[in-house]
Amino acid sequence: xxxPSFKEEFEQLLKDYVGRPSPLYHAxxxxxxxxxxxxxxxxxxxxxxxxxxxxxxxxxxxxKRLGKKRIIAETGAGQHGVATxxxxxxxxxxxxxxxxxxxxxRQAPNVPRMKMMGATVVPATSGSKTLKDATNEALRDxxxxxxxxxxxxxxxxxxxxxxDMVARFxxxxxxxxxxxxxxxxxxxxxxxxxACVGGGSNAAGMFYHFLDDEQVKIxxxxxxxxxxxxxxxxxxxxxxxxxVLHGSRQIVMQTDDGQVIEPYSISAGLDYPGIxxxxxxxxxxxxxxxxxxxxxxxMQAGLRLTQLEGIIPAIESSHALAHLExxxxxxxETVVICLSGRGDKDLDNYMxxxxx
Amino acid sequence: xxxxxxxxxxxxxxxxxxxxxxxxxxxxxxALEDAGADFLEIGFPYSDPVADGPTIQxxxxxxxxxxxxxxxxxxxxxxLRKQVSIPVYLMGYVNPVLQYGVENFCKACKEVGVNxxxxxxxxxxxxxxxxxxxxxxxxxxxxxxVTPQTSEERIRKIDELSTNFIYLLSSNATTxxxxxxxxxxxxxxxxxxxxxxxxxxxxxxxxxNHETFRKATTYANGAIVGSAFVKLLAEEDYxxxxxxxxxxxxx
Numbered sequence: 001x002x003x004p005s006f007k008e009e010f011e012q013l014l015k016d017y018v019g020r021p022s023p024l025y026h027a028x029x030x031x032x033x034x035x036x037x038x039x040x041x042x043x044x045x046x047x048x049x050x051x052x053x054x055x056x057x058x059x060x061x062x063x064k065r066l067g068k069k070r071i072i073a074e075t076g077a078g079q080h081g082v083a084t085x086x087x088x089x090x091x092x093x094x095x096x097x098x099x100x101x102x103x104x105x106r107q108a109p110n111v112p113r114m115k116m117m118g119a120t121v122v123p124a125t126s127g128s129k130t131l132k133d134a135t136n137e138a139l140r141d142x143x144x145x146x147x148x149x150x151x152x153x154x155x156x157x158x159x160x161x162x163x164d165m166v167a168r169f170x171x172x173x174x175x176x177x178x179x180x181x182x183x184x185x186x187x188x189x190x191x192x193x194x195a196c197v198g199g200g201s202n203a204a205g206m207f208y209h210f211l212d213d214e215q216v217k218i219x220x221x222x223x224x225x226x227x228x229x230x231x232x233x234x235x236x237x238x239x240x241x242x243x244v245l246h247g248s249r250q251i252v253m254q255t256d257d258g259q260v261i262e263p264y265s266i267s268a269g270l271d272y273p274g275i276x277x278x279x280x281x282x283x284x285x286x287x288x289x290x291x292x293x294x295x296x297x298x299m300q301a302g303l304r305l306t307q308l309e310g311i312i313p314a315i316e317s318s319h320a321l322a323h324l325e326x327x328x329x330x331x332x333e334t335v336v337i338c339l340s341g342r343g344d345k346d347l348d349n350y351m352x353x354x355x356x
Numbered sequence: 357x358x359x360x361x362x363x364x365x366x367x368x369x370x371x372x373x374x375x376x377x378x379x380x381x382x383x384x385x386x387a388l389e390d391a392g393a394d395f396l397e398i399g400f401p402y403s404d405p406v407a408d409g410p411t412i413q414x415x416x417x418x419x420x421x422x423x424x425x426x427x428x429x430x431x432x433x434x435x436l437r438k439q440v441s442i443p444v445y446l447m448g449y450v451n452p453v454l455q456y457g458v459e460n461f462c463k464a465c466k467e468v469g470v471n472x473x474x475x476x477x478x479x480x481x482x483x484x485x486x487x488x489x490x491x492x493x494x495x496x497x498x499x500x501x502v503t504p505q506t507s508e509e510r511i512r513k514i515d516e517l518s519t520n521f522i523y524l525l526s527s528n529a530t531t532x533x534x535x536x537x538x539x540x541x542x543x544x545x546x547x548x549x550x551x552x553x554x555x556x557x558x559x560x561x562x563x564x565n566h567e568t569f570r571k572a573t574t575y576a577n578g579a580i581v582g583s584a585f586v587k588l589l590a591e592e593d594y595x596x597x598x599x600x601x602x603x604x605x606x607x
Contacts, residue, residue, distance in 0.1 A: 126413065132404065139406040140530045147507055147528070244451045245404070247477065258455035259403040342411040 012058050014172065015251035017090070019055075022173075024180035029274045029308040036329040039190070040339045041177055043202060044066035044313065050341030051170060051202045052083035056152055057301065058169035060087040063150035070094045070149040074105055074124075074138040076131035076198065077269035077316060078110025079341055080154030088242060095119035099131035103268040109345045131198070135246055155199025156276030159247030163204075163276050170205025177336055178209055178309045185334060194219040196319040196337040197236070197290070198270035200279040202340035207288070219288045220279065221323045223265035224292035234263035235273040235292040240285040244293060245274040246353070250281065266295040266349065268339075269316040293322035299353050302323070302343060314341030315349060359443065359521050359577065361411035361556045366578025367569065368558060368604055369585050370397040371417040372448060373432070374424025376589050381432050387531065387595050391602040393442065394578065397474060400429055400448035407476050409532030411583040425455045426464075428516030441450045445499060447474040458487050462494035472497035474522050480510070484517060491521075499523050508551070515553040522557040524548060524576060526568075535572070545575035555600030566607040567568045581605060 012206075013117040014020040023042045043051035056073075063071060071088050071345075075081030081097040088095035092275070097114055102124040104111055114121050135157070140196070142151045156163040156170075178188045178354045193210055195203035197220040210216040225233035233239060236251050243252035245260060253261040253273040263273040275283070283286035302318035305311055313321065317340045344352065348356065359366060368390050370581070373381045377512045385396055400417035403422050429446075435443065446465065453461050453475060465473065473496060478487075483498055497520035502511055504527060514522060526546070535541070548557060554591050559572035560580030572579035588594050588601055 127403070136406050140409075143407060143535070144528060144531050146503075213433070243454060244477065246406075254451065254455065256359050256425070256455065257450035259420060260451075340571075 001058070002194045006065070009061055010058055014054065015260045018053050018057065019045065020172065021176040021180070022046055023067060024177055024184065027183065030305065033308065034324050034327070034329060035076070035152050035331050036333045036335050037102050037183070038324070039120050039334070040311070040334045041173055041206065041336055042337060043173065043340050044311070044317070044342035048079070048083050048086050050079040050083065050314065051173060051205060052080040052154055052337070053086065054205065055085040055166050055169040055201065056087045056103060057152065058163070059150070059152045060093070063093070063152070064091060066150060067113065068150040070091070070145065071152055072098070072138050072141050073152045073154060074098045074131065074134040075154060076100070076265070076271060077314065077341070078103065078107040078114070078181070078183055078345060079269065079314070081119070081121070082113050084152050084154070085114040085117040088119060089117040092101040096141065096147055097121050098124050098134040098141070099132045100124045100128070102115055102129040103131065103134070106349065107268050107345050108326070108348065109112070130263070130268065132260065132263070132273055139246065151320050155201040156204045157199040157246050157248060157250070157274060159294060163248060163278055164202055164248050167204040167208060168202050168277060171208035173202065173205035173338060174207065174209035177206070181334070181336070189213050189216050189332070190334040190336045192217045192219060192286045192335045194221065194320050194323065194335065195278060196221050196270060196316050196340060198223065198273060198316065200273065200276040202338050204276065204278055206336070206338040207282070211287070218282065218287060219289045219291060220282070220321065221274070221320045222290060223270035223290040223298070223319055224294045225264040225266070227294055228292055234265040234271050234273065236273060237290040238292060240273070248277045250277045250280040251275050263337070266321065267298065267315040269314070270319060291323055291326070297322040297325065299350070302350060303354060311339070312343035313339055315346045316342055359556050359558070363556055364560065365573045365575040366394040366454070367392070367602065368395045368397060368578060368580040369393045370399060370580055371418050371430045371584035371586055371589060372401055372412060374401060374419030374422045375586070376416040376418065378422040378428070380431065381429065382436060382439060383595065385436065385444065385600045386512060388602070389440050389442050390444050391599040392606065393577070393602055395443040395445070396447045396534065397447040397580065397582070400424070400426055400446055400452060402452055403516040407530055409530045409583060411532045411586050415586045415589070426452050426461070430464040430468055433470065434555070437469040444469070445472045445473045445474055446470050450475050450478040459490050462490050462496045465496045466494040472499055472589060474499040474523060476501055480514065480517065488517070493566065501525055504528055511548070511551060511553070511569040515555055518555045520555065521577070522553065522555050524557045524559045526562040526572065529561055531561055533562050534564055535568045547573050566605055569605050570607065584604070
């Protein structure tokens with residue numbers, strides 16, 4: 001990853017193909033509502049509509065250097081699947097995406113996008129038929145095809161070096177934010193950075209270059225589903241304990257016997273019973289504040305952003321926005337929220353929810 | 357009996373504890389010993405068995421629904437050594453072990469007379485750094501896995517850490533795929549045999565009938581049958597069919 005020719009290729013593609021840097025947008029009407037200076041890091045404006053492509057570009061370049069012929073991936077919301085199918089089309093590599101059967105239904109628009117780019121979408125039919133199960137199937141595929149296949153994991157989960165590698169590819173988000181903030185406010189660091197967390201990749205990227213600035217408050221928002229204690233939730237830090245899932249030690253929602261509990265969230269991208277190891281550490285050490293937003297709170301926040309700023313966010317990102325309602329500002333704090341994805345894939349869900 | 361470098365043609369059978377019924381575990385173990393199995397792997401079920409194919413995934417799911425946990429299993433195995441004398445290994449994923457507590461787990465294994473453990477997602481490094489002393493304190497052998505992709509350096513390290521046998525995967529596969537003994541596989545088996553390791557090695561994954569068993573035991577000290585046996589357990593009168601199953605494999 002540190003090889004200059006690799007970096008050059010990676011950065012060129014991020015610029016010309018993904019459209020980076022993504023804007024840091026001062027959301028004026030949102031800021032007025034909450035009495036803070038709120039900036040949105042517009043990962044939704046990337047090619048393919050989310051932050052996921054930052055990582056897939058990096059990993060596809062690695063896969064090519066490793067001489068791999070076939071790419072596999074898991075996907076929840078379908079954004080990582082689309083981002084993987086996209087880079088496979090770009091590089092002319094075979095692509096197989098595992099996606100939970102339930103997610104195939106609730107994130108339907110992303111399925112034909114992957115297929116059109118030549119990917120095979122394989123439904124994961126075990127367990128809760130969502131992201132965790134798609135990850136299981138992808139891992140099984142990789143065990144059967146370790147020589148010619150590279151597994152592009154989409155989040156900061158999985159065995160080493162994935163959490164570290166994915167976080168580094170996503171760290172472009174906070175690297176750009178620092179520069180953009182300096183230009184806009186004369187100061188590189190905000191008071192608060194916020195992002196939603198499922199496995200935790202956009203949050204890892206948003207927090208990365210602020211970790212050592214102790215004065216920057218880090219807030220991660222998990223999906224509480226129908227409520228943290230409703231039995232239908234994906235609020236991992238509130239409900240889980242230390243354990244091993246998908247090859248890393250992290251926080252896992254599990255029974256006393258160590259069986260993984262099926263999570264639930266309206267948002268397919270956050271519907272995961274673990275949280276990557278770096279997040280587990282930020283939580284445990286107290287460096288990060290881990291909170292949650294329910295389905296209802298997220299949906300309302302999504303609608304609010306749409307009507308105040310003319311931006312339809314992905315339901316995942318709406319969880320981060322929802323937390324604003326619960327925060328108290330002294331006035332004038334600078335807040336950066338990672339708007340990890342756009343809501344095109346979620347229109348059906350928004351329409352049903354609001355009866356539009 | 358102890359598995360050693362001079363053993364040959366050993367047959368081990370894997371089955372999932374709590375499948376097909378919660379209390380079938382010890383009954384099946386006894387029937388396998390009576391039928392001529394040389395040692396056993398009893399699987400403790402896990403919700404997300406990523407190294408397993410559909411047969412063992414299904415057995416694990418049913419076992420969990422039946423109420424199988426490590427606590428229940430150790431309770432059931434209290435009488436194990438009254439009925440079963442061949443070596444018994446527990447096989448499963450690391451998270452249930454961590455939640456049970458590694459020391460409690462090793463202690464319980466010792467108390468019920470389990471010889472060792474096979475935990476595919478417990479990395480060698482973590483074992484050595486964090487748990488080796490505990491395993492050794494209770495005399496529990498942890499069995500490591502070798503695949504066609506394992507480097508010679510790592511195999512040597514595994515050989516150094518092992519105190520019982522080394523589990524050689526027949527190919528790059530999840531459990532339950534039929535082994536196709538191709539030149540490539542034979543070259544891999546031969547490569548391991550020629551390394552002249554201090555520990556015996558046993559081949560598992562994809563061994564389902566006499567032919568694959570015979571092929572594997574040409575190179576290894578023994579072979580393990582899992583999914584093919586777990587399929588038999590779905591039959592109503594499976595206990596009666598165990599002797600014929602073992603006989604067929606051994607030939």
